[in-house]
């Protein structure tokens with residue numbers, strides 16, 4: 779009889795660039811950093827969407843004068859799906875896992891994941907708080923867990 783040992787495939791790790799460095803530096807310190815408009819104080823997603831201008835602008839007043847600012851880390855679960863299909867071997871140990879859209883107290887919606895919570899217990903509107911998963915020596919990514 780032959781046995782084969784499957785080597786675990788590592789998960790992809792984000793590679794910070796100049797534009798995203800403040801976000802990832804904050805994550806390594808345990809702080810969720812968001813963009814904030816200096817003109818009207820509206821908070822913005824740190825991750826420009828598809829079709830976003832190369833230089834992000836405020837969604838409320840269109841100012842390009844933005845700064846990085848810490849989030850409270852508090853959020854609610856806005857929406858979620860449970861992934862049962864395995865698209866990437868690196869996630870084989872996680873299936874089924876959740877992909878969540880959370881809305882921070884600052885009004886910013888982020889695609890993330892709810893950790894430390896069984897998928898069956900997920901409920902739209904539940905209170906969450908940010909937590910960070912260390913992906914490598916230099917990179918951590920924000921996730922959310924039920925608020926304590």
Ligand SMILES: [Zn+2]
Pocket residue numbers: 815816817818819820836837838839840841
């Ligand atoms: Zn603004």
